Amino acid sequence: MVTNLLTDYWPILVLLLVSLGFAGIAMGGGLLLGPRRSSARKQEAYESGMRAIGPGTRQMPVRFYLVAVLFILFDIEVIFFLPWAVVFRQYYENGLGAFILLEMLVFIVILLVGYAYAWKKGALEWE
Amino acid sequence: MNETLLLIIEWTIKGGLLAFGLATGFAYTTFYERKWAARLQIRIGPNRTGPGGWLQPAADGLKLFFKEEFTPANAYKFAFNLAPVLTMVPAIVIMAVIPWGTQIDFFGRIIPLGISNELNVGVLFLLSVASVSVYGIVLAGWSSNNKYAMLGGLRSTAQMISYELALGLSFIGPIMLAGSLNMAEIIRAQQQGVWYVVYLPLAAVVFYIAALAEVNRSPFDMPEAEQELTAGYHTEYSGMKFSLFFMGEYIKMIAVSAICATLFFGGFDGPFVNTYPLLGPLYLGIKIFISLGLMIWIRATMPRLRYDRLMAFGWKVMLPLSLFNVVWAAAVIVFFNVR
Amino acid sequence: MTPDQILFIVTALISTLAAVMVVSRRNMVHAALFLVLTLFGVAVAFVLLEAPFLAVVQVLVYIGAIAILMIFAVMLTRNVTDDSGDPFNKNARVGGLAALFVFSLLVVMFGGWSQFTAYPQAGDTSGSIVQLGVALTAADGYVIAFEVASMLLLGALVGAIFVVWPRQNENE
Numbered sequence: 001m002v003t004n005l006l007t008d009y010w011p012i013l014v015l016l017l018v019s020l021g022f023a024g025i026a027m028g029g030g031l032l033l034g035p036r037r038s039s040a041r042k043q044e045a046y047e048s049g050m051r052a053i054g055p056g057t058r059q060m061p062v063r064f065y066l067v068a069v070l071f072i073l074f075d076i077e078v079i080f081f082l083p084w085a086v087v088f089r090q091y092y093e094n095g096l097g098a099f100i101l102l103e104m105l106v107f108i109v110i111l112l113v114g115y116a117y118a119w120k121k122g123a124l125e126w127e
Numbered sequence: 128m129n130e131t132l133l134l135i136i137e138w139t140i141k142g143g144l145l146a147f148g149l150a151t152g153f154a155y156t157t158f159y160e161r162k163w164a165a166r167l168q169i170r171i172g173p174n175r176t177g178p179g180g181w182l183q184p185a186a187d188g189l190k191l192f193f194k195e196e197f198t199p200a201n202a203y204k205f206a207f208n209l210a211p212v213l214t215m216v217p218a219i220v221i222m223a224v225i226p227w228g229t230q231i232d233f234f235g236r237i238i239p240l241g242i243s244n245e246l247n248v249g250v251l252f253l254l255s256v257a258s259v260s261v262y263g264i265v266l267a268g269w270s271s272n273n274k275y276a277m278l279g280g281l282r283s284t285a286q287m288i289s290y291e292l293a294l295g296l297s298f299i300g301p302i303m304l305a306g307s308l309n310m311a312e313i314i315r316a317q318q319q320g321v322w323y324v325v326y327l328p329l330a331a332v333v334f335y336i337a338a339l340a341e342v343n344r345s346p347f348d349m350p351e352a353e354q355e356l357t358a359g360y361h362t363e364y365s366g367m368k369f370s371l372f373f374m375g376e377y378i379k380m381i382a383v384s385a386i387c388a389t390l391f392f393g394g395f396d397g398p399f400v401n402t403y404p405l406l407g408p409l410y411l412g413i414k415i416f417i418s419l420g421l422m423i424w425i426r427a428t429m430p431r432l433r434y435d436r437l438m439a440f441g442w443k444v445m446l447p448l449s450l451f452n453v454v455w456a457a458a459v460i461v462f463f464n465v466r
Numbered sequence: 467m468t469p470d471q472i473l474f475i476v477t478a479l480i481s482t483l484a485a486v487m488v489v490s491r492r493n494m495v496h497a498a499l500f501l502v503l504t505l506f507g508v509a510v511a512f513v514l515l516e517a518p519f520l521a522v523v524q525v526l527v528y529i530g531a532i533a534i535l536m537i538f539a540v541m542l543t544r545n546v547t548d549d550s551g552d553p554f555n556k557n558a559r560v561g562g563l564a565a566l567f568v569f570s571l572l573v574v575m576f577g578g579w580s581q582f583t584a585y586p587q588a589g590d591t592s593g594s595i596v597q598l599g600v601a602l603t604a605a606d607g608y609v610i611a612f613e614v615a616s617m618l619l620l621g622a623l624v625g626a627i628f629v630v631w632p633r634q635n636e637n638e
Contacts, residue, residue, distance in 0.1 A: 006470060008246045009513050011138040012223045013473070015242050018142035019219040022150070023212045023371060027196075030367025034196045043200035045273040046362055060541040062630055064285050067438075068538050069626040071288040072531040073619050074446070075258075078295040079523055080615060081453065082251060083599035085302040090596070091603070092460055100603055101457055103612070108450065110616040114623035115446075123627050124442040126435035131469065205496060247595065251522040258530025262502070265537060269495060288534065308595055 066123060077111055133236075141242055146219055153377040154184035159416075160423045167427040194366040199272065202363065206270035211368045214263030214375035218382060221256040224249040225385045226311045228395050228407025240395075240407055241311075249310035250298050253386060257294065257341060261287050263375065264360050271363040279359025282434060283343060289441035290340035290347075296449035297334040300327040300456035301390045314394040318401075324391040326459045330452040331391040337445060338383035340437075342376060345426035347437060384418035385411065474514050481507025494540040502533045519595055 084104055091100040118124055158173070162180070165172030173180040198207060228240030239245075246252055261284055268280015301323050302308060305316040317323055324331045340347040361372045388394055392414055395407030432440070484503035491497040505528045512521035601607045 006513070007134075008243045009518075010134075010469070011141070011242045012220065012246075012252075014135070014138040015142040015145065015223050016216065016220050018139065019146050019216045020212070022146045022219070023215050026367050026371060026374075027208070027211070029192055030194070030196045030370075033192045034194055034366050036195060038197070040200075045199055045201055045271070046275070060281060060538065062542065064281055065535070065538050065542055066626065066630045067285045067289060068531070068535045069630065070442075070623070071292065072527070072535060073623050073626070074292045075295070075527060075531050076619060077616075078254075078292065078299075079526065080602075080612070081296070081299050082302065082308065083519075083595060083602050085299045085453075085456075085599075086306060086308060086595050087599035087603060088303045088457065089306040089460055090600075097461055099605070103603055103609060104453075104457075106613055107616045108453075110613070110620050111623075114620040117624055118627055119443070121627050121631055123631055124439065126438040203493070203495070206499070209499070246518075248518045248522050251519070251526065255522045255525035255530060258526050261530065261534060265534065266495075266499075269537075269541065284534070288531070 063126070070118065070123065073114075074111075077107075080107065137236075137238060138242070141238075145222060145242060149219055149222065149378050149381060150374065152381050153374050154188055156377045156380065156419055157187065157373075158184045159419060160426075163420060163423045164427045167424060188370070191367060191370040196366040196368065199363050201272040203270040203272065206266045207363075208368070210263050210267035210270060211364065211371035211375070212263075213266060214260065215371045215378070217256050217260040217263075218375045218378040221253060221260075221379075221382050222385065224252050224310050225382075225389055225411075226314055226394055226407075227411055228400070228404045231404050240404060244311040245309060248308050250302055250308045250313075250390075254291075254295050254298065258288075258291060260375075260379065263372070267364070267372070268360040271360070273363050275362045276360050279362070283360060286343070286347065286437060286441070287341055289438060290337045290445065293333055293337040293441065293445035293449040294341055296446070297330045297337060297452060298390065299453045300330040303453075303456045303460060310389055310394075314389060314396060317393045318396050322391065322393040322396070326463070327391065327452065327456060329448070329455065331387070333445060333449050333452060334391065335387060337449075338387065339422065339425070340441065342379040342383055344380065344422055346429040346432050348426075348431060380419060380422060381415055384415040384422075387418055388414035470514060473510070477507045477510040477514075481511075495537060498533060498537050498540060501536070502529050505529050505533065516594075519598060 081104075084100070088100055091097060158180070161183075162172040173183040176183040176186045198204060223242040224244070224246050226239075226241040226244040230237050230239040232238075243249075264280055264287070265284045266280075268276045268278075268283070271277070301313055304323055304326060305313040307313060307316075339345075361369055364372060388411060394414075395411045397406060397410035400406045400410060481504045484500045484507065487500040488497050488504060491500065505524065509521045509524040509529070512518070512524055602612050603609055
């Protein structure tokens with residue numbers, strides 16, 4: 001028997017398996033039905049019809065890494081927003097609206113300092 | 128019969144129906160796009176396959192099955208084959224928490240319309256699945272071992288994670304108004320009051336723009352800027368693997384339209400939906416159809432953004448705007464005391 | 467066995483195997499992918515423990531952000547595409563022994579703990595996020611920790627930009 005506690009999660013797992021099966025059938029069907037005529041020239045990396053020069057993957061610019069770091073930090077901020085957002089109305093109806101708003105404003109202002117620093121340093125620019 | 132077995136059968140059928148429906152929806156979204164974009168540009172569009180061209184998507188799909196499945200010699204095979212699957216699967220799974228209606232009575236069995244309507248972390252589920260869909264693109268770009276694919280993949284990844292912040296923050300407004308992360312609860316709250324687009328018009332706009340960037344739609348279709356990057360991250364893909372990318376992209380369009388409808392336009396809400404629950408899927412379908420039409424219209428009208436402008440727009444305009452929306456939502460609760 | 471138990475055993479096996487793959491793959495990106503699988507297994511474990519908020523945050527932060535950062539970091543270093551090099555160096559045996567020792571300690575410790583039979587009560591899940599929100603924001607709760615978290619994020623933000631961003635006049 002499926003426990004009642006997880007009845008909201010089991011269907012998602014089933015959907016995950018169904019969609020994996022779907023993707024598998026599509027790829028398998030393509031493999032079975034499609035022709036296979038390969039040649040050495042065809043197997044080269046595509047470079048507008050010219051012979052590929054140098055390796056296909058190369059060192060990535062550091063800019064992308066910085067964007068990923070900034071993303072993680074602001075992403076965590078969004079997550080902190082969520083439990084706050086859920087209880088906001090409850091606080092307001094109990095007459096504590098100013099308190100909870102102030103709490104979040106402090107949180108945001110501290111992060112905005114970092115945001116302003118990033119802006120000023122030019123970390124948000126893309127040259 | 129055994130209750131557990133019945134439940135598993137119910138879930139499998141619903142999951143299969145959803146996947147099949149989305150695949151059909153994908154096929155006809157491509158047709159819709161070609162027809163509607165043609166109209167906008169005073170052309171006719173596909174009209175030869177079947178009456179009025181209506182069999183065109185079937186012909187396209189069938190053709191792709193018979194195309195060569197091709198892997199470049201230098202590609203990293205494992206990741207190269209995994210990437211299309213990782214693009215398509217999250218696109219379908221994200222639809223799990225979208226309610227299509229309340230519930231129906233099917234020969235004495237109560238069946239909720241939707242996979243997991245009442246998931247208590249519904250909105251967060253949307254966010255987390257959306258964040259997983261970056262993998263397909265980053266892997267496709269890396270594993271192809273091709274310069275265009277690499278550049279397209281990196282650009283796309285940076286773009287998606289930048290706009291994901293604005294996307295996540297624009298979810299906060301509806302959450303604050305409904306006081307819940309549960310998607311069905313958010314719709315119930317809108318049924319009792321008004322659709323949240325009335326209170327949060329700016330959040331809806333920010334959400335829509337961020338969603339366009341998240342699904343790499345024009346004018347944010349930088350990763351596949353044909354003129355500079357051939358086809359971006361899926362340059363080396365062909366046959367069914369290519370069509371899985373294509374499918375993932377269009378199913379994501381459908382998914383963000385459904386999310387937008389649910390959070391800001393009442394989801395399956397509409398006249399008489401409480402008396403006839405089967406109207407729910409119809410109403411949601413109509414809302415998705417309108418949203419898709421708007422996306423195609425934008426694509427037919429707007430030129431593509433330059434990449435530096437696109438990133439600057441995401442960080443310097445969208446992020447502050449979506450933070451402002453949170454304050455706005457708080458003000459709405461305080462001043463209008465909405466229920 | 468209940469379906470929940472079967473699911474637990476399957477995910478535990480998959481995530482353990484994936485963890486072994488993480489340290490034994492030569493290709494760094496493949497290792498990172500197996501790490502993602504392990505993290506996903508942990509997310510499923512959180513769901514089974516009735517902690518859905520932690521489960522989705524696990525996916526959102528660890529899989530959606532930190533693992534992406536790791537893949538970026540791998541791509542940032544040179545020559546990742548060469549699969550050369552043995553992932554095991556001569557300390558592998560010592561490391562394995564240490565891991566085995568810690569694991570057996572944990573087994574002994576938790577083997578004597580009697581609380582594993584306690585199962586979450588039905589009906590208290592719907593309020594869990596509200597409870598979390600109240601705990602994070604209430605004046606007698608963790609509001610100080612909540613604000614300090616913001617300071618921590620600020621520090622990380624400034625630090626990341628300081629380390630990554632090129633100083634003026636250095637590149638010219």
